[in-house]
Amino acid sequence: xxxxxxxxxxxxxxxxxxxxxxxxxxxxxxxxxxxxxxxxxxxxxxxxxxxxxxxxxxxxxxxxxxxxxxxxxxxxxxxxxxxxxxxxxxxxxxxxxxxxxxxxxxxxxxxxxxxxxxxxxxxxxxxxxxxxxxxxxxxxxxxxxxxxxxxxxxxxxxxxxxxxxxxxxxxxxxxxxxxxxxxxxxxxxxxxxxxxxxxxxxxxxxxxxxxxxxxxxxxxxxxxxxxxxxxxxxxxxxxxxxxxxxxxxxx
Amino acid sequence: xxxxxxxxxxxxxxxxxxxxxxxxxxxxxxxxxxxxxxxxxxxxxxxxxxxxxxxxxxxxxxxxxxxxxxxxxxxxxxxxxxxxxxxxxxxxxxxxxxxxxxxxxxxxxxxxxxxxxxxxxxxxxxxxxxxxxxxxxxxxxxxxxxxxxxxxxxxxxxxxx
Numbered sequence: 001x002x003x004x005x006x007x008x009x010x011x012x013x014x015x016x017x018x019x020x021x022x023x024x025x026x027x028x029x030x031x032x033x034x035x036x037x038x039x040x041x042x043x044x045x046x047x048x049x050x051x052x053x054x055x056x057x058x059x060x061x062x063x064x065x066x067x068x069x070x071x072x073x074x075x076x077x078x079x080x081x082x083x084x085x086x087x088x089x090x091x092x093x094x095x096x097x098x099x100x101x102x103x104x105x106x107x108x109x110x111x112x113x114x115x116x117x118x119x120x121x122x123x124x125x126x127x128x129x130x131x132x133x134x135x136x137x138x139x140x141x142x143x144x145x146x147x148x149x150x151x152x153x154x155x156x157x158x159x160x161x162x163x164x165x166x167x168x169x170x171x172x173x174x175x176x177x178x179x180x181x182x183x184x185x186x187x188x189x190x191x192x193x194x195x196x197x198x199x200x201x202x203x204x205x206x207x208x209x210x211x212x213x214x215x216x217x218x219x220x221x222x223x224x225x226x227x228x229x230x231x232x233x234x235x236x237x238x239x240x241x242x243x244x245x246x247x248x249x250x251x
Numbered sequence: 252x253x254x255x256x257x258x259x260x261x262x263x264x265x266x267x268x269x270x271x272x273x274x275x276x277x278x279x280x281x282x283x284x285x286x287x288x289x290x291x292x293x294x295x296x297x298x299x300x301x302x303x304x305x306x307x308x309x310x311x312x313x314x315x316x317x318x319x320x321x322x323x324x325x326x327x328x329x330x331x332x333x334x335x336x337x338x339x340x341x342x343x344x345x346x347x348x349x350x351x352x353x354x355x356x357x358x359x360x361x362x363x364x365x366x367x368x369x370x371x372x373x374x375x376x377x378x379x380x381x382x383x384x385x386x387x388x389x390x391x392x393x394x395x396x397x398x399x400x401x402x403x404x405x406x407x408x409x410x411x412x
Contacts, residue, residue, distance in 0.1 A: 079334065080273045081273075082331065121271060128271065131260045131263040131264035135261055136344050195344075198347065199347050204268075208337060209334050212334075212372070212379065216380060241346070242350075248351055248354055
């Protein structure tokens, strides 16, 4: 494909969409920039420039072409989408598919919800919390209480996030409910160690990915992204901590 | 027996986190395997009297190496495999203790727990980055592609020239 045949506007939209899906799914900033610039170079656009932060992307594909901005407000962790976008970019770079096909595939990826059924997610969130409780040295007799606490926390955070769209609030209330479940479990002798039950219950909410990605972004020289991801992680940790703290203080 | 329980439990925990983070379905058992290998590393290092920060660093190094191998095998981004794998290493319990001490107005131990949590999360990220760079050097001597962080740095360098 020679340089003149490329539909530059579609190319720009295509790269921007790829970057947007990746940021919204929780990919690292340097990987997003790398993917977009790789796709651009494979089409012969050598002087593409990008500026990626977790809240927006600016992409320019040359002096004579237009520059576009996209703003991003929602970020979740969706590894399936990252893998799919990576696959599309790999195919485009190796010239297996054309730009039009890549753009169509990306639009399809953006619209589809790849998450497993919510009941299965609930089950896994609860079992993840219980398994981690055992790993952290908890008692086997606390397993049912942790399972219930993890499930309650996951239900609350999912429902409230759908209703309010305020991440801080839903995480705060989820942590509050986990604390209450743990407290009453110990009170009615269904569990022994309240600390271990709470830790197991909140583990599915803990921003482990955010913290790690923040430090990795900082190390790659993306200070803006690193600091803002770090702030997001700190807010989440603070929400969980204050939810639990309320229970500890109240009882 | 103890090791077996730890292995099974860490497998369950990480594979479950694979589901929560929506890893591709065929990658979920691999996520579990990466996580349990990393946790077994952490557990064994603790048994030989390593401190928790050192053990976390070495374990996340192991996680990154195993994840990198699987990432090249399945031609999938490395993030898919290591994200769930580092979850058992995340200092959730220590961060909780820090928060709880601060609420109970015991600031001294609150800061102490907080610093421990900070050091451990730093160790996780350091382990991941070290492993990625070392593997990249290794592959470059074998002349076989590169990690995205390195190729990103290379593009930036070319621009400066």
